[in-house]
Amino acid sequence: MSELRFVHLGFGDDAVDYQEAWQEQRRVHAARFADEVPDTCLLLEHPAVYTAGRRTEPSERPLDGTPVVDVDRGGKITWHGPGQLVGYPILKLPRPVDVIAHVRRLEEALIRACADFGLETTRVEGRSGVWVLGEAREQAAVGGLELDFDPRLHDEEFDPRLNGPEYAPSNAGQRGEDRKLAAIGIRIAKGVTMHGFALNCDPDNTWFDRIVPCGIRDAGVTSLSNELGRRVTVHEVLPVVERRLREVLAESEPLPRAV
Numbered sequence: 001m002s003e004l005r006f007v008h009l010g011f012g013d014d015a016v017d018y019q020e021a022w023q024e025q026r027r028v029h030a031a032r033f034a035d036e037v038p039d040t041c042l043l044l045e046h047p048a049v050y051t052a053g054r055r056t057e058p059s060e061r062p063l064d065g066t067p068v069v070d071v072d073r074g075g076k077i078t079w080h081g082p083g084q085l086v087g088y089p090i091l092k093l094p095r096p097v098d099v100i101a102h103v104r105r106l107e108e109a110l111i112r113a114c115a116d117f118g119l120e121t122t123r124v125e126g127r128s129g130v131w132v133l134g135e136a137r138e139q140a141a142v143g144g145l146e147l148d149f150d151p152r153l154h155d156e157e158f159d160p161r162l163n164g165p166e167y168a169p170s171n172a173g174q175r176g177e178d179r180k181l182a183a184i185g186i187r188i189a190k191g192v193t194m195h196g197f198a199l200n201c202d203p204d205n206t207w208f209d210r211i212v213p214c215g216i217r218d219a220g221v222t223s224l225s226n227e228l229g230r231r232v233t234v235h236e237v238l239p240v241v242e243r244r245l246r247e248v249l250a251e252s253e254p255l256p257r258a259v
Contacts, residue, residue: 004091004249005037006242009044011234015082018069022110025194033192035092041196041245042088045234048081048207053185062210073195075185077211081223083203083223085234088196091249092257093156094190100161102256103128103184107166109248110182113199113240114215119227121181125167126159128184130199132222133168156178156196173218179222199241201234203223 009024011017016024021044050068052061053075060077061068069075080086093102096099107123110130114121124131171178182199199221208221224232 004246006041009042011045015045015047018046026089028190029194032090032092033190039091044213046080050079052077073185073187078183079207083201085199085201085237091193093254094192097188105248106184107243112244118238125170126162130182132179134174173250177220179220181222187188189226201232201237
């Protein structure tokens with residue numbers, strides 16, 4: 001992998017319109033495919049906007065008719081806005097691309113960044129992103145039978161490839177509500193990645209109340225500020241995420257997907 005460069009597109013009062021950033025992604029993607037630029041990670045904040053991946057269901061969209069930008073990434077609907085660090089790593093990977101390995105690298109960098117702030121996070125089996133697990137609780141029992149509501153049974157977002165020791169077992173009614181701290185949604189075209197991650201630093205999470213975030217109905221959304229009990233700004237998080245991304249991408253050489 002080439003040397004990773006970071007480009008700051010805009011934060012705070014200079015937050016970047018989603019469509020403008022999407023166009024810049026496409027421009028850098030074409031340049032990276034042509035080897036005109038090195039691997040590049042665009043970092044920014046967006047003004048408040050809902051974006052919907054290809055598999056978003058009508059019932060997951062805002063009920064009040066709030067506009068939604070339909071995009072070409074995987075996943076479902078999410079929100080971007082002030083207080084959220086958004087990263088678009090545009091990387092050339094060996095083909096056939098191992099999509100799950102790419103997702104795991106992004107997750108690992110964000111997990112390490114959260115640990116730098118004293119917050120333990122993890123992956124959750126079958127679900128992309130970075131999570132804070134709900135508290136363990138005793139199973140309810142009726143007539144000697146345990147109630148085991150396994151979300152995998154009816155969860156279209158469950159991806160069996162997201163398994164292994166890196167992932168906490170899915171919540172089958174055995175703990176309180178898991179909380180998603182960072183979302184990941186990507187697209188790969190011509191062996192080059194697009195889109196990426198959104199890490200909640202100190203956003204107004206009530207924006208998520210209008211949608212079914214990422215199509216997941218049995219989990220919540222959180223932020224570094226909520227979990228740590230103090231304001232953690234995008235500017236505070238920015239250099240930490242840069243350092244951890246550079247570290248993870250440097251130490252794990254991407255390999256083609258086994259076929």
